[in-house]
Amino acid sequence: MSRVSGIGGRLYRGETSFDFIGKRRTWYAISALFLILSAGALGLQGLKLGIEFKGGSSFMVSTNNPTVAAAESAVKGTGYSGETVIQKIGTGKIRIQTGDLTNAQSNDLQNALAKTFNVDINNIDTQSIGPSWGKEITRKALYGLFGFLIVVMIYLAMAFEPKMAIAAIIAVIHDVFITVGIYALVGFDVTPATVIGFLTILGYSLYDTVVVFDKVRENTKAVTSVGKLTYSQAANLAVNQTLVRSFNTSLIALLPVGSILFVGAGLLGAGTLKDLSLALFIGLAVGTYSSIFIATPILAVLREREPAMKALAKRVSARGGLTPVEVSASQSSLSGISSTSHADKADRPRGPRNQPKRKRR
Amino acid sequence: MSANNVKSARSVKAPGRPARTLAILLVALVAFGALAILQGATSFKLGLDLRGGTSVTLQPRVSDGGKVTSAAIDQAVGIIRQRVNSLGVAESEVSAQGTGVNRQIVISVPGETGRRIVELVGQTAELRFRPVLAEGAGNAGSLLAASDTKTAAATTLPAGVTPALNAAYAKLDCSLATNRQGGGGDTPNAAIVACSRDGASKYVLAPAEVLGNQVSKASAAIDQQGSSGWYVLLSFNGDGTKAFGAMTTRVTKLASPQNQAAIVLDGLVVSAPRINEAINSGSAQITGSFSQTEASDLANVLKYGALPLAFDRGEVQQVSPTLGASQLHAGLLAGGIGLLLVVLYSLMYYKGLGLVSVGSLLVAGVITLLSFLLLAKWIGFTLTLAGIAGAIVSIGITADSFIVYFERLRDEVRDGRSLRTAVETGWTRARHTVIVADFVSLIASILLYFFAVGSVRGFAFTLGLTTVVDLIVVFFFTKPLVTLLARVPFFANGHSLSGFSQKSLGVVVNKEA
Numbered sequence: 001m002s003r004v005s006g007i008g009g010r011l012y013r014g015e016t017s018f019d020f021i022g023k024r025r026t027w028y029a030i031s032a033l034f035l036i037l038s039a040g041a042l043g044l045q046g047l048k049l050g051i052e053f054k055g056g057s058s059f060m061v062s063t064n065n066p067t068v069a070a071a072e073s074a075v076k077g078t079g080y081s082g083e084t085v086i087q088k089i090g091t092g093k094i095r096i097q098t099g100d101l102t103n104a105q106s107n108d109l110q111n112a113l114a115k116t117f118n119v120d121i122n123n124i125d126t127q128s129i130g131p132s133w134g135k136e137i138t139r140k141a142l143y144g145l146f147g148f149l150i151v152v153m154i155y156l157a158m159a160f161e162p163k164m165a166i167a168a169i170i171a172v173i174h175d176v177f178i179t180v181g182i183y184a185l186v187g188f189d190v191t192p193a194t195v196i197g198f199l200t201i202l203g204y205s206l207y208d209t210v211v212v213f214d215k216v217r218e219n220t221k222a223v224t225s226v227g228k229l230t231y232s233q234a235a236n237l238a239v240n241q242t243l244v245r246s247f248n249t250s251l252i253a254l255l256p257v258g259s260i261l262f263v264g265a266g267l268l269g270a271g272t273l274k275d276l277s278l279a280l281f282i283g284l285a286v287g288t289y290s291s292i293f294i295a296t297p298i299l300a301v302l303r304e305r306e307p308a309m310k311a312l313a314k315r316v317s318a319r320g321g322l323t324p325v326e327v328s329a330s331q332s333s334l335s336g337i338s339s340t341s342h343a344d345k346a347d348r349p350r351g352p353r354n355q356p357k358r359k360r361r
Numbered sequence: 362m363s364a365n366n367v368k369s370a371r372s373v374k375a376p377g378r379p380a381r382t383l384a385i386l387l388v389a390l391v392a393f394g395a396l397a398i399l400q401g402a403t404s405f406k407l408g409l410d411l412r413g414g415t416s417v418t419l420q421p422r423v424s425d426g427g428k429v430t431s432a433a434i435d436q437a438v439g440i441i442r443q444r445v446n447s448l449g450v451a452e453s454e455v456s457a458q459g460t461g462v463n464r465q466i467v468i469s470v471p472g473e474t475g476r477r478i479v480e481l482v483g484q485t486a487e488l489r490f491r492p493v494l495a496e497g498a499g500n501a502g503s504l505l506a507a508s509d510t511k512t513a514a515a516t517t518l519p520a521g522v523t524p525a526l527n528a529a530y531a532k533l534d535c536s537l538a539t540n541r542q543g544g545g546g547d548t549p550n551a552a553i554v555a556c557s558r559d560g561a562s563k564y565v566l567a568p569a570e571v572l573g574n575q576v577s578k579a580s581a582a583i584d585q586q587g588s589s590g591w592y593v594l595l596s597f598n599g600d601g602t603k604a605f606g607a608m609t610t611r612v613t614k615l616a617s618p619q620n621q622a623a624i625v626l627d628g629l630v631v632s633a634p635r636i637n638e639a640i641n642s643g644s645a646q647i648t649g650s651f652s653q654t655e656a657s658d659l660a661n662v663l664k665y666g667a668l669p670l671a672f673d674r675g676e677v678q679q680v681s682p683t684l685g686a687s688q689l690h691a692g693l694l695a696g697g698i699g700l701l702l703v704v705l706y707s708l709m710y711y712k713g714l715g716l717v718s719v720g721s722l723l724v725a726g727v728i729t730l731l732s733f734l735l736l737a738k739w740i741g742f743t744l745t746l747a748g749i750a751g752a753i754v755s756i757g758i759t760a761d762s763f764i765v766y767f768e769r770l771r772d773e774v775r776d777g778r779s780l781r782t783a784v785e786t787g788w789t790r791a792r793h794t795v796i797v798a799d800f801v802s803l804i805a806s807i808l809l810y811f812f813a814v815g816s817v818r819g820f821a822f823t824l825g826l827t828t829v830v831d832l833i834v835v836f837f838f839t840k841p842l843v844t845l846l847a848r849v850p851f852f853a854n855g856h857s858l859s860g861f862s863q864k865s866l867g868v869v870v871n872k873e874a
Contacts, residue, residue: 008768008771009775012772012775013775052676060684062681062683062684103479103480122681123681123683124679124681125679125680125681125684126677126678126679127676127677127678127679128674128676128677128678129675129676129677130420130673130674130675130676132420132673132675133418133420133673133674133675133676136420136465136675140812141812143812144808144809144812147808147812148804148805148808151804151808152801152804152805155800155801155804156797156801159797159800160797192817193747195817196747196809196817196820196821199805199808199809200754200805200809200820200824202805203801203802203804203805203806204758204802206798206801206805207758207761207798207801207802210794210797210798210801211765211794211798214790214793214794214797218790241772242768244768245764245765245768248710248764248768249761249764249765251706252703252706252707252757252760252761252764253754253757253758253760253761254757255699255702255703255706255757256695256696256699256700256702256703256753256754256756256757257699257753257754257757258699258702259695259696259698259699259702259753260695260699260750260753260754262695262698263691263694263695263698264691264695267687267690267691267694268687268688268691271688271746272410272688272746272747272750273688273691273692273695273746273750276747276750276820277750280754
């Protein structure tokens, strides 16, 4: 652990630095590859929608060692001939999914299943979704999605700056698209719980981006007046400085989600918990990636186009730039201080202040 | 050193009084807990997915192409509530979820009544005007006098009441809730027996003469002179005017109770006003000793009649108590494991500082649980599986706020600040990040809440609630606590277990090691 935090210190001072922004074309290429894969999977396979979106009924019987064949014959016995999916969940559960049933058909099937598996009819867990319902929840989810993107964009534009809002939203859209793509590719069931998961990821992915951008903003506040770093360099330093933080926040967020996924999939087999946490799990991972590799590079590119930033880049390259160590110190002392005082301060962290601590050891 | 002092004078605010803030929070927490106990809010309200039961979501739809209005949905909720309550299952609930005309009606009934519910709530409720043939108390017997029962001649019965209707009338006991279910059995062109909504009276009613969709307007109004108080104004469309005119012209001449016209909604008599005169103008007034609520309720019933809603079955979910119990168990287990993992990681990574994060999570947990209890009491907040999932997910998000602050703090110490100074400078910077990030979470949960139905709302609600709790905890617990701890030598001197040791911060680029 302490080795990890040691890295934190080096990243903070810029002694160890990953070039996130300079190598942005590599990240873009990786993302583009994922996006193409996602689009392909979506186009070719499509999403495997749960009955909640298509309409239909689902019956779950809990009993000792149910067999698919027994369930099949029970369904056939009722005279229902539509599409049926029968699935064993764990050892003690079997799930029968059918198309849309009338009340009478549904009652018949429940009776037949109760008889076949010798269980009380009230112990069959049923779910039935009307055919128009799926459209309704899809519509609502889309409203929620667009409403969210717009409101958050306005909020971020106010809290930070418009270009940060744009970069953050692009990253979020990237996350949603890739997450959906993974669902299509692997063929996970998409249920309303999955959709909740998606929408929550949006919030979370932004949380991560906000943490990084807040540091970027701080590092770049005085970038033109200090004139030692280009916007991109300052932003890259910010990403490096927040790397440990991003790693920790994502890991801490993933831990509970992972435990829901583990318990939901392991104990219950299927249902709300599993669907929700799977979407969150995938989304969180993608979200962390995008706030580091996508959001900040896009922001840097957007800002570098500004005439002031172009001029800055010219000045910096003329001076030959500075080593990152001094940069981190200059960031902490902000603007309006001459470069000589910078040099003084840059030395301070290793100066006499630390001596007593060393002695104590 | 001097440069550092100048800086702290400029950008660092005084630390405030952390001990006092903590004490206030403690007092507030105790008060909150006492409030919960005083209010008798000591148990969670579990959703049907955690204890078994049936929930039905209905999507209102206008049968003949009109538009769904908000008032019609309110009315429909009332009708369905009446139907569901007639089942007599404790803690049944009927509510509309969503906003405006985009609302769904959600019915939840605990226990094992699934099938009946589904059949009961799906029917369209209609409004009709029927002339009254006979009226009696809710549990009255036959309309024949005791001496007449042997002969049972049709001639002794009120006009239009057949022996069969009389038998049905005698059998119907309106004092039983099950007989006030409403729903079917209200064929417009046949005479019926019906209860009043409250069960106090029962009626034999002639075939319907005016239909609900012939009502064009209805409203409650107050007589400005104050002589007759609140009344209901009612007007009909073309067909309605003719039909209502014909009915009133005929019945007004009859003796009581046959000079009354019953307003029947969903098979139950809402009101049976006496017709004082023939009304051919197409607009009528219903007067009586109405309160404002009674008058507007009646007006709403009449308005609804103009636009009866049909219900599309949205979602029906029936969870057995066994599955409910195992879902509850799984939810709690996942929460426990998640919390444990977060605590372990915090302690391993942040060592002494990790204890602050554990303490903060504990405080956040207590506030959240107390809120759940009180909200269950006040607004009937129900904890569902998705809600529990929301709470678990929020463990991570809450802990993230601490990390944002701790990492800032460590950055400041890396810059060479003393811990006491770093606590303040780090806070001013971390605060902004935490507020913006939590605000984004809050926006997400509010939008989720308003754009979703059923279980999603439970998730959004807990997520939103815990985000607010997170802000409270970070501001009033974590920050003051860290300020206090920074004065303790263990932390201030960077003990190897404090989370601020030079080694764990990587302050020293170790040439020796």
